[in-house]
Amino acid sequence: MNERARSEAVAHSIENSAFFMPFSTNRQFKKAPRMFARAEGIHYYTPEGRQVIDGTSGLWCVNAGHCRPKIVAAVQKQVATMDFSPPFQMGHPAAFEFADRIAKLAPKGISRVFFTNSGSESVDTALKFALAYHRMRGEGHRMRLIGRERGYHGVNFGGTAVGGIVGNRKIFGALVTGVDHMRHTHDLAKNAFSRGQPKHGAELADDLERLCQLHDPSTIAAVIVEPVACSTGVLVPPVGYLERLREICDKHGILLIFDEVITAWGRLGKPFGSQFFGVTPDLITTAKGITNATVPMGAVLMKEEIYQAFMGGPEGAIEMPHGYTYSAHPLACAAGLATLDVYQEEGLLTRAGELAGYWEEQAHALKDLPNVIDIRNIGLVAAVELAPRLGAPGTRGFDAHLKAFEQGAYIRYTGDIIALAPPLIIQKAEIDQLFAIVREVLGSLA
Numbered sequence: 001m002n003e004r005a006r007s008e009a010v011a012h013s014i015e016n017s018a019f020f021m022p023f024s025t026n027r028q029f030k031k032a033p034r035m036f037a038r039a040e041g042i043h044y045y046t047p048e049g050r051q052v053i054d055g056t057s058g059l060w061c062v063n064a065g066h067c068r069p070k071i072v073a074a075v076q077k078q079v080a081t082m083d084f085s086p087p088f089q090m091g092h093p094a095a096f097e098f099a100d101r102i103a104k105l106a107p108k109g110i111s112r113v114f115f116t117n118s119g120s121e122s123v124d125t126a127l128k129f130a131l132a133y134h135r136m137r138g139e140g141h142r143m144r145l146i147g148r149e150r151g152y153h154g155v156n157f158g159g160t161a162v163g164g165i166v167g168n169r170k171i172f173g174a175l176v177t178g179v180d181h182m183r184h185t186h187d188l189a190k191n192a193f194s195r196g197q198p199k200h201g202a203e204l205a206d207d208l209e210r211l212c213q214l215h216d217p218s219t220i221a222a223v224i225v226e227p228v229a230c231s232t233g234v235l236v237p238p239v240g241y242l243e244r245l246r247e248i249c250d251k252h253g254i255l256l257i258f259d260e261v262i263t264a265w266g267r268l269g270k271p272f273g274s275q276f277f278g279v280t281p282d283l284i285t286t287a288k289g290i291t292n293a294t295v296p297m298g299a300v301l302m303k304e305e306i307y308q309a310f311m312g313g314p315e316g317a318i319e320m321p322h323g324y325t326y327s328a329h330p331l332a333c334a335a336g337l338a339t340l341d342v343y344q345e346e347g348l349l350t351r352a353g354e355l356a357g358y359w360e361e362q363a364h365a366l367k368d369l370p371n372v373i374d375i376r377n378i379g380l381v382a383a384v385e386l387a388p389r390l391g392a393p394g395t396r397g398f399d400a401h402l403k404a405f406e407q408g409a410y411i412r413y414t415g416d417i418i419a420l421a422p423p424l425i426i427q428k429a430e431i432d433q434l435f436a437i438v439r440e441v442l443g444s445l446a
């Protein structure tokens with residue numbers, strides 16, 4: 001087969017492929033596929049060999065950059081040594097070692113780790129832990145779960161229910177009962193072009209107090225928020241907001257869960273976003289960067305007192321009837337241990353803090369471009385919000401994504417918001433390259 005015949009055959013097989021792509025425009029995509037074939041460092045390469053700078057760390061997960069030799073070698077060695085080990089009533093050493101190393105990096109007081117395989121599983125696991133914890137303590141009347149408008153907590157039933165993105169919820173029926181939502185914190189009128197945390201909006205946390213008055217606090221088990229809501233367009237918490245949520249939860253005996261699927265693993269310049277903001281939740285959900293995305297994995301971290309609440313029954317009893325076939329999978333643990341080595345050897349868990357000032361300057365320099373109505377940033381994350389086209393919201397964001405790919409940068413978009421979060425190994429000159437492409441793309445958009 002010659003080159004042309006081969007590429008036509010590939011195109012035909014993609015257009016008719018059985019693959020139902022997740023969260024994608026299947027028909028549109030299959031007619032004009034955008035494919036990656038290889039990755040290294042901060043770059044992807046298309047099947048034709050074109051280099052594309054990874055502006056979003058895959059999906060906010062490849063924090064140490066792609067195909068890091070140490071992580072690759074660890075996974076290769078593990079798969080040839082022991083492919084799988086049952087996690088229920090059996091163990092393998094790497095699972096215990098990895099949990100202990102994670103606990104050492106966690107905020108003070110957070111000392112125990114439960115493994116899952118994704119952020120979505122972490123969220124549903126944490127919600128179940130919250131309900132069960134209250135019940136263990138004789139407070140089984142705490143059944144309500146509070147999320148926030150515009151929150152993203154993955155796609156399982158619990159996470160979809162506490163999530164606050166309408167399009168992700170509306171076609172899935174009643175979801176989970178007993179869920180309510182606080183208002184989101186996005187306020188362009190007061191906070192547009194904030195650098196780091198916006199000044200206005202701490203009082204939005206009082207929405208939790210309002211829900212406490214409505215439902216009675218004794219019915220509420222937990223509140224879950226992303227410290228920075230990244231998927232929904234990088235909503236940075238106003239100064240004082242997270243502190244206020246913590247206060248209200250303490251006052252009413254409600255558990256506070258921080259969903260750190262994205263904000264952990266150095267994205268904000270600390271191991272966990274909780275440490276960056278100086279607010280400690282009761283439970284933390286995470287995933288993604290925990291293994292540098294090499295092997296799927298997630299985790300729920302919890303305070304010692306939550307763990308201890310489960311340890312009061314007879315010794316022969318299973319303390320938590322919950323877990324996944326692949327919890328603490330040997331390949332994931334091997335990848336995770338090697339990932340922590342790379343993070344620590346290269347100082348990647350604090351590097352975003354060193355780059356944040358430069359990153360912020362480069363991001364906000366896009367302010368003069370047409371249709372830019374907001375720029376926000378924190379750690380090594382930035383978003384550019386574009387005015388929607390009249391009658392066609394979301395098309396400007398999608399066009400930016402397409403054009404950037406053509407120009408050599410992979411960037412995420414949600415509606416008309418562009419989100420940037422490159423691997424933490426990125427160099428200043430490469431930050432310049434990324435923003436040069438974004439500038440050209442946004443400048444050329446109708």
Ligand code: PXG
Pocket residue numbers: 059060118119120121123152153154155226230231232259260261262287288412
């Ligand atoms: N919680 C948060 C805060 C997340 O960001 C999840 C839970 C779910 O994790 P899993 O591993 O089940 O996908 C996420 C995931 C995007 C994007 O483009 C963001 C996520 C996933 C896919 C795309 O912003 N976040």
Ligand code: PLP
Pocket residue numbers: 323324325326
């Ligand atoms: N469905 C069936 C029929 C199963 O047997 C299992 C696990 O044994 C599951 C679902 C759950 O799968 P996992 O543990 O991979 O989440």
